[in-house]
Amino acid sequence: MEQIGNRDRLIKSWLYEAAAILRDSFHEELEIDEKTSRTDLVTNMDREIEVFLYEKITNHFPGERILGEESIGHDLKDLSGVVWIIDPIDGTLNFIKQQAEFAIMIGVYEDGIGRLGYIYDVVRDELYFAIRDNGAFCNERRLPMVENKPLSEGLVAISNRLVMADAGEARRIARKSSGLRVNGSAGLETAWVASGKLIAYIAPSLAPWDVAAGLVIAEEVGLVYRQVTGEKVNLLGNNAIIVANEHAFREISETMRMGE
Amino acid sequence: MEQIGNRDRLIKSWLYEAAAILRDSFHEELEIDEKTSRTDLVTNMDREIEVFLYEKITNHFPGERILGEESIGHDLKDLSGVVWIIDPIDGTLNFIKQQAEFAIMIGVYEDGIGRLGYIYDVVRDELYFAIRDNGAFCNERRLPMVENKPLSEGLVAISNRLVMADAGEARRIARKSSGLRVNGSAGLETAWVASGKLIAYIAPSLAPWDVAAGLVIAEEVGLVYRQVTGEKVNLLGNNAIIVANEHAFREISETMRMGE
Known part of the structure; x- marks a missing residue:
């Protein structure tokens, strides 16, 4: 380009x-x-x-x-x-x-x-x-590179849809954090993870236009922005995603896998 | 005075x-x-x-x-x-x-x-x-007087604590609304109900200092700001509260009473 x-x-x-x-x-x-x-x-x-x-x-x-x-x-x-x-x-x-x-x-x-x-x-x-x-x-x-802090040290934003669909999963993650936030904008929540105001953002169904801009920003500050499974996001489909530093990403995906 | x-x-x-x-x-x-x-x-x-x-x-x-x-x-x-x-x-x-x-x-x-x-x-x-x-x-x-709109027409803010403590209750209410928000400030969430950005705010345990300012503002725009039970808030103790217009207040307290 x-x-x-x-x-x-x-x-x-x-x-x-x-x-x-x-x-x-x-x-x-x-x-x-x-x-x-x-x-x-x-x-x-x-x-x-x-x-x-x-x-x-x-x-x-x-x-x-x-x-x-x-x-x-x-x-x-x-x-x-x-x-x-x-x-x-x-x-x-x-x-x-x-x-x-x-x-x-x-x-x-x-x-x-x-x-x-x-x-x-x-x-x-x-x-x-x-x-x-x-x-x-x-x-x-x-924006400085994000710090590799544990989930317990930050506020975690979870999409309205995930809180509504499976509060158990959302609650388990939120309980390990400093607190839950639901702001209703995938873009702003990603930007706030990139700028350190949130430690993570989790959403079960993001379309390419929800992901595209934030992914570029996230990578430049050292965030992990991937599907819950660990796979790369798919810019031609829907994605269940986690945006977080490496440490918090691992904690969140383990918490999701392990159950209550 | x-x-x-x-x-x-x-x-x-x-x-x-x-x-x-x-x-x-x-x-x-x-x-x-x-x-x-x-x-x-x-x-x-x-x-x-x-x-x-x-x-x-x-x-x-x-x-x-x-x-x-x-x-x-x-x-x-x-x-x-x-x-x-x-x-x-x-x-x-x-x-x-x-x-x-x-x-x-x-x-x-x-x-x-x-x-x-x-x-x-x-x-x-x-x-x-x-x-x-x-x-x-x-x-x-x-600020104009609030409109007496149903819960379905607005975003509802629910305190982190209620979402975490009883997601069922929170989810039932949020499902009837346009969407859930969790912002983490009783004061701002009350101010946003008063200015029409949110249709309601619900919190299970507010101290007098969480309530005092918002209550005066809420009453001046015609909001109901009461305990979940319908009782007046107690400025010398903790309160489970709902702030909403009269119509949405009734819907929320009924939803809380009825269960899933």
């Missing part, structure tokens, strides 16, 4: 522009539709931001493929060449109910390898990003 | 001063001690802010009594006269681990009736407050 600095500057400018569109939308009535259930929602703004990013990418990088949460590229069968994986609003329920705690996410992959990752916390104005082999940042601040 | 506007201005100035002290502390090493368990922690900053507020109150309002989380007034036996109930840092675990998602809280009661309530989200710079019979605010913005 050439001109990575140029891509980085462009992507940031698009994110700031998209964020301004979202902030303006706070004053307008949202159109809300159900996707698979009454709590799996999409708004006109998810669609608008996806189209906005789609147009920017195809204008500047014609020929590169795009996979977006709301509709674009869902027939993608492989990751050859450059593939952009975007989530226009990660944490749509938070966006609708709280007008906060959501993120715009972009990951850029080349032949399946993550090159660039962006998680933009619009309301806090915190842009977490990473360029492969060049470190991860929150705005201008470089 | 006389000169309520004067008290309000003083309290706000103390909160902003205390917040500046806390923000400065982000750059220094914290001293952390365990209270009742490895996840029930107190820092030198909890103690410093409690003493700071204690001194302000006793200087300006000598003779008025004070109940503070860390040590002050724990022999309080009644609520006669003016009683200040303060939590120097609500969400101490968040303060330690995230340097975010915590609040400074002050409630002022007269003969057991809440007159003034303040929940200051230091990092977001959002001061939620209420003066009895004069409405509730977030900074300069007046």
Whole structure:
């Protein structure tokens, strides 16, 4: 991939522009539709931001493929060449109910390898990003490598879905930590593990657009971001994942295997 | 209680001063001690802010009594006269681990009736407050009365402790809502119910300092803030509480009573 600095500057400018569109939308009535259930929602703004990013990418990088949460590229069968994986609003329920705690996410992959990752916390104005082999940042601040601390020393975020589906599993892990948090945004929770605010994030079913940006950032700070089984995440399917430092990752996957 | 506007201005100035002290502390090493368990922690900053507020109150309002989380007034036996109930840092675990998602809280009661309530989200710079019979605010913005919506239309925050202690109960309630959140600050979660970001907050064991400020704010926006049993909260003991609009309160207490 050439001109990575140029891509980085462009992507940031698009994110700031998209964020301004979202902030303006706070004053307008949202159109809300159900996707698979009454709590799996999409708004006109998810669609608008996806189209906005789609147009920017195809204008500047014609020929590169795009996979977006709301509709674009869902027939993608492989990751050859450059593939952009975007989530226009990660944490749509938070966006609708709280007008906060959501993120715009972009990951850029080349032949399946993550090159660039962006998680933009619009309301806090915190842009977490990473360029492969060049470190991860929150705005201008470089994120240090994560410490290899035990689960007991940190707060663990577990997805709403896992807490609801199998509270035993979630409880066993949470009990070994300093405490449970459920924030409702895979992107922000991953960014907070990368910046040391959480020790781990666990979710039973993440789609490629939930994973793509965070994976690049996680790797740059030395986190393990894998499926619960230990396998690499699959960017063409759903994943039960753990994001944590190596020590905590091992504790969590053992706790999951062992049962009560 | 006389000169309520004067008290309000003083309290706000103390909160902003205390917040500046806390923000400065982000750059220094914290001293952390365990209270009742490895996840029930107190820092030198909890103690410093409690003493700071204690001194302000006793200087300006000598003779008025004070109940503070860390040590002050724990022999309080009644609520006669003016009683200040303060939590120097609500969400101490968040303060330690995230340097975010915590609040400074002050409630002022007269003969057991809440007159003034303040929940200051230091990092977001959002001061939620209420003066009895004069409405509730977030900074300069007046909070509208809450809508009487069903549980299914909002996100419900449940305390870490309840999710851990009885996931069945927590899950039954969360399943009827739009989704579960666990944020780790009774004050912020109450403020977010008052401002409509959450539909309810449920916690099995809140101390007077967890309750005092939020109760005043909740009442000014028409929320029900009561014990799970329906009884009034007890400002001299621990409380299992629900904060919600009337409709959602009824749904939650029925769900708790009925079982799976």
